[in-house]
Structure formats: structure tokens, C-alpha cells
Amino acid sequence: MTATARLEISRAEHAQRRGRLAQRLQDSGLSRICVFGPVRVAYLTGFHFAATERPVALVLSDAGDVTMLLPELEAEHYAHQCPDLPGPLTYPEYPGGGSGRHPLTVLADHLRTAPPGRVAADHDGYENRWGYRGPALSALLGQPIVDGLALIDDLRMIKSPAEIALIREACRWGDHAHRVMQDAITPGANELMVSHGASLQATRDLLAALGDRYVPKAREGLPANTMFISGANTAHPHGLHRNAGVQPGDVLVTGAYGVVGGYESELERTMHVGDPTPDFERYFAAMLGAQDAGLAALRAGRTCAEVEADVRAQIEGLGLTHLVRHHTGHAFGLEGHEHPFLDLDDHTVIEPGMIFSIEPGLYVPGLAGFRHSDTVLVTEDGAERLSLYPRDLPSLLIPVS
Structure with a gap:
């Protein structure tokens, strides 16, 4: 292309x-x-x-x-x-x-x-x-x-070079939308207003950069989208927005994606407002280790179930299996969720050209949820992360002053 x-x-x-x-x-x-x-x-x-x-x-x-x-x-x-x-x-x-x-x-x-x-x-x-x-x-x-x-x-299931190019471009704009949103989050900021405002600004940036190369494929939604939920609400994997302001000490779980040529990307991050507590740091590190295990496990020739088993073993080794609420990931492209799934009961053989989310989560009742998600392309000799937003904790802290 x-x-x-x-x-x-x-x-x-x-x-x-x-x-x-x-x-x-x-x-x-x-x-x-x-x-x-x-x-x-x-x-x-x-x-x-x-x-x-x-x-x-x-x-x-x-x-x-x-x-x-x-x-x-x-x-x-x-x-x-x-x-x-x-x-x-x-x-x-x-x-x-x-x-x-x-x-x-x-x-x-x-x-x-x-x-x-x-x-x-x-x-x-x-x-x-x-x-x-x-x-x-x-x-x-x-x-x-x-x-x-x-x-x-x-x-x-197996994306063509043209599909991969569109998803790669979608990832670039999902990353950009997330950056616009993160820069706009301050104590007291309303979840809905920041989420929608950042999505609109990122869409303006996308349209300015791509011009008439960008071809909308839907009547609804924006080409660049981002959102977050906050506080104990994040302990629900699909928690809804609150009509409330961000507070110091809040945990944020975010989502961002681009849509290019009808193809979607996926990016999620766990963030913290102000200095994190020791409990937050412990669970964040455990979640990041689980995602690392998933990124390392995703290889052509293996099965989806084997990838999930490696992630579960990592979490079990930390004694945190009781905090798992969902499987490690799913394929996607024209839809946000597509077959196959990184799940213990999905024995589909992974092939080059498949694209998955890697998003193991840990959910601590009354405290918060912890989940990063990245768009990952299976290659001939490994896997390539297409969403390139920072994953480390220092990069995901929201200053309070």
C-alpha cells in the first residue's frame, strides 16, 4: 500500500x-x-x-x-x-x-x-x-x-498484507488517541468529557494527516477513539462510565483504538492518579508479567489453548488465579472480537498472519482491575506488537500537581 x-x-x-x-x-x-x-x-x-x-x-x-x-x-x-x-x-x-x-x-x-x-x-x-x-x-x-x-x-483468521497494513495504521491512531487522552486527564476531570473530547481531537488529527486517503466505512463512530473508567469500578472487566471526576489515588483502566479501512486496533492500559500504593504496584507487576508471558507464548505452530495455559501458569505461580475473570485474548480485524480465542478450550493452531489481542487481567474486588491489551501480529519467527504505547508504570502515572 x-x-x-x-x-x-x-x-x-x-x-x-x-x-x-x-x-x-x-x-x-x-x-x-x-x-x-x-x-x-x-x-x-x-x-x-x-x-x-x-x-x-x-x-x-x-x-x-x-x-x-x-x-x-x-x-x-x-x-x-x-x-x-x-x-x-x-x-x-x-x-x-x-x-x-x-x-x-x-x-x-x-x-x-x-x-x-x-x-x-x-x-x-x-x-x-x-x-x-x-x-x-x-x-x-x-x-x-x-x-x-x-x-x-x-x-x-489469517490477514493479508493489505489487512495488516490497515491494522498497523489503526494502531498508530489508537496510540495517538490514548496519548491525547492521557495528557488531558487531571484530578477532577470527568471521564465522559475527557474520553469524548480526546476521541474528537485525535480524529481531527487523523483526518488532517491522512486527508482523502482515509475512507470511512461506517455511519457511526469516530476513526480514532479512546476512553477510560476509574476507581473501584475498574474491578469489573466491562465496567461502565461514572459521571464523576477523577480523584487522586484512582486506578484508571483505559481503552483506545483506531478504525482504518474498516479494520480496528486494540490498546488498553492500567494507570494510576498520583503516587501508587504498594498494593497497586504489586498487582500491576503481576499483570504486566502475565502479559509478558502471553507475548512470549504467542508463536506460530502452537495452539490458542497452549498460549492461555502459559499465561495461567504465570498467574498461578503468584497465587493469583482467583483474580482471573477472562481468557487472555482474541483475534480481531473487521470486528473487535473475532475467532479464534486465546482460551483453554480453543485448540486452533496459530499461524503467521493472525492478529490477536494479548490482555490477561487481574481483578481485585473493592480495589481495582489491572489490564493491559496490545495488538499483536503473529509472524513467521515470533510475534510483533503493533500497538506501541508505553507499558511501564512510570509512563502511566497521572500527576496530581
Whole structure:
């Protein structure tokens, strides 16, 4: 990806993805697959859209032929994003727009005109969202639907050079957003105001730096985002914001990420306002050691479960297993969480090109939570941390005067 290229996946790469999926259909004895998940549709076509109650579906044949089911209101949007693909199959509106036909019956009629064969799908019908109700695809076709979710998502596990470049750029802006936020945190500062203000400033910086190379892929959210929660609330892994000011002695658990070409990064840090207590320093060091163990363990050829086992052994050696609330990490890319997971029951073999978060946490009830998270790329000979924000305690202290 050159310095002047638009920061997005090319049409040629989308075509390659569809070609690989078509080959997997052939290898599995499947004639076609229906793809309902919005992120999977975007992964295979480059069509990014606001997912609502109106069904959108991609039908891909074993020969690589594409049919897209869309509400009429998305047809022009689709043509703008995907001029290389055939015109869509449309319906007037959900649940029918006066046609007397549910949108999925339009899809089923199309499938019935195709040559007979086994049909797969990532879901047996459109996902229930925004009030949607509709029949199962299997019921409409009168035949079983093969679970084809893994056919697509296994392709998504290993990132291409273009995907890695986008995530690397997203990490750069996640790091920047975190720095803007950290510099703005002072005693008395409101969590919400600082978090949103820093996200907006970092987004301004990103847009100024990248110009028209930056291509938004969503209607909502900002390209650069950061936030934090504080105090004993951090003992909850997914604690909510408080409408309160930061106080000396507070522990902060932060999050920051960029979104570039639809791809996300992940960065989290544990911070302290003022001089840390001995208890804080002890738990911080334990958390950092656990993350170090995860970074050292992530290697091609190992399994996700083996990485988690190494991290758990590190924590168990400190007698702190009772403070663990979640697994060590997860893959991500177009979504904040993707398959596979660094978990004792996930035996997926790790391969070069996979990208994971490494984020073991320790949660001390009544005191605080302790968690760093970094974006890490698996390479041929090890692992590379793509989020480069400081991890050491002196760099993560908020001065009180």
C-alpha cells in the first residue's frame, strides 16, 4: 500500500476472497452459500452498509457467481461501492412495502431457480435485529441448510498484507488517541468529557494527516477513539462510565483504538492518579508479567489453548488465579472480537498472519482491575506488537500537581 493509496481493501482482493470461498464450496460439495452477516458481506464484496431490519444477503455459487439481495433503498449505494459486481436482486421494503411478500421469499425464489444442490449459509436466515422477524431459509426452501459460517470465518483468521497494513495504521491512531487522552486527564476531570473530547481531537488529527486517503466505512463512530473508567469500578472487566471526576489515588483502566479501512486496533492500559500504593504496584507487576508471558507464548505452530495455559501458569505461580475473570485474548480485524480465542478450550493452531489481542487481567474486588491489551501480529519467527504505547508504570502515572 503506497503512501498515496486510499486506505481500503482493493476490489481485486475482494475478488480473491470470493474465489477462495468458491473453491471451499467445491471442496465441500456445496453448490452455493448465502451470507447474511453484515461484516461477512463486507469482507467478501467491499459493500459496507448500515445493518437494519431490512435483510441483505450475498449468494455466492461454487463457480464464483455473485447475487446480492438488497432493499431498493440500498441499490444505488451498492452500485457506488461495488461497480465490479452484477446488479442486485431487490425488494421494495421490509416487511413487504405493500408487495405482500416478505423479503426472504424473494431470496428463496431466486435460489429455487438455480440448479439443484446443497446450500450453505452463515445463518439459517437473516439475523434478528432492529425488530426483524422472518422465516428460516431452510423452511422456505424445504431442505436442510449446511452451516457454512466457518467456511468464511476461517478465511478471515489469517490477514493479508493489505489487512495488516490497515491494522498497523489503526494502531498508530489508537496510540495517538490514548496519548491525547492521557495528557488531558487531571484530578477532577470527568471521564465522559475527557474520553469524548480526546476521541474528537485525535480524529481531527487523523483526518488532517491522512486527508482523502482515509475512507470511512461506517455511519457511526469516530476513526480514532479512546476512553477510560476509574476507581473501584475498574474491578469489573466491562465496567461502565461514572459521571464523576477523577480523584487522586484512582486506578484508571483505559481503552483506545483506531478504525482504518474498516479494520480496528486494540490498546488498553492500567494507570494510576498520583503516587501508587504498594498494593497497586504489586498487582500491576503481576499483570504486566502475565502479559509478558502471553507475548512470549504467542508463536506460530502452537495452539490458542497452549498460549492461555502459559499465561495461567504465570498467574498461578503468584497465587493469583482467583483474580482471573477472562481468557487472555482474541483475534480481531473487521470486528473487535473475532475467532479464534486465546482460551483453554480453543485448540486452533496459530499461524503467521493472525492478529490477536494479548490482555490477561487481574481483578481485585473493592480495589481495582489491572489490564493491559496490545495488538499483536503473529509472524513467521515470533510475534510483533503493533500497538506501541508505553507499558511501564512510570509512563502511566497521572500527576496530581
